[in-house]
Amino acid sequence: MDGTLDHVMLRVANLEESLEWYQTHLEYEEKDRYEGDGFTIVYLGPEEMHEDGALLELTHNEGEDDLEVGDAWGHIAVRVPEGELEDYYQQLMDEGVEDYRDPESCGGRYAFVKDPDGHEIEIVKRDPDEGALWSLDHTMIRVEDADEALGYWTRKFEYEHTGRWEADTFSNYFLKPEDAAPEEMALELTYNYDGRSYDMGDAWGHLCVRVDDLEDDWEQLLTREAPDYRDPESNDNMYAFTKDQDGHEIELLERDPDADSLFPF
Structure with missing residues (x-):
């Protein structure tokens, strides 16, 4: 199984407003778009993103303009160069982004803003070799049992536990596929x-994991007792979905680098 985190999907109430926000403030460009029956999907990312860098998928469903951001979904994090966190945060403030959690309130280590739908976006300091400016660094989800969650990702997807942060009231655990590129x-x-x-x-959609062979990797996940949520056959063998122990949806997708479209349709 490839295991690369291909994209993270968020639902938005006003697609054009959200696109303008990400294109203006994070300098994202539209990579591809799919117009479905009653919905639109847009892939976004930095202009010079790594081939294994994750995309942001914004989904808008017609008639859904009152979305709820639940607390099981945490945030996405985007990268800025070491030593420039305060400068980039101030740039966002000058552009009219709402002041949510500034660097000073976060001990100078990171900061947070919100997009038009209230999705939280963490700004983290990274070496420029670890990914393009504003590229997706990580996605945070909340889990109710740390041992079960870690076991799920290490057993079913063969992820490695790459780091942790333990505080008085909570712990953060970071995971990536084995031998993942720094830009992932x-x-x-x-x-x-x-x-x-x-x-x-x-308002929270899903994570997407790349696979080498959709049918074979799906069967392997079932052997490892991953939930059979939406199998490949029910999705015309274009993609599939499982769920983690807390109900977070995880899409499985083969990525053809030579395809004309980023979508498997």
Whole structure:
């Protein structure tokens, strides 16, 4: 299984407003678009993104303009160069982005803003060799049992546990595929010690993992007892979906680098 995190999908209430926000403030460009029956999907990313860099997928469903950002979904994180966090945060403020959590309030280590739908976006400092400016660094989801969550990703997807941060009330765990390129997006699992449960909401979509062979890798996941949520056959053998132990949706997708479209349709 390839295992690369291919994209993260967020639902938006106003597609044009969201596109303008990401294109203006994060300098993203539209990579591809699919107009479906009652919905539109747009892939976005930095102009000079790595071949294994993750895309941002924005999905808009017609008639859905009141989306709920649940607390099971945490945030996406984007990269800026070391030593320039404050400068880039100030740039966003000068462009009219709402001041949510500035670098000073985060100990100078990171900062947060929100997009038009309230999706949280962390800004993290990285070496320029680790990915293009504003490229996706990681996606954070919250889990109710850290041992189960870590076991799910290490057993079913063969991810490596690459780091952790333990505080008084919570822990963060970072995972990536084995031998992942520095430019690849990581997965961050957040576990709060107070035993709380979470609401998915409908503004949070899914993570997508690249596979080498959709049918074979799907069967391998079933052998490893991954939930049979939406199998390849039910999706015309173009993609499939499983779920983790908390119900986060995970898409499986073969990526043909020579295809005319980023979509398998």
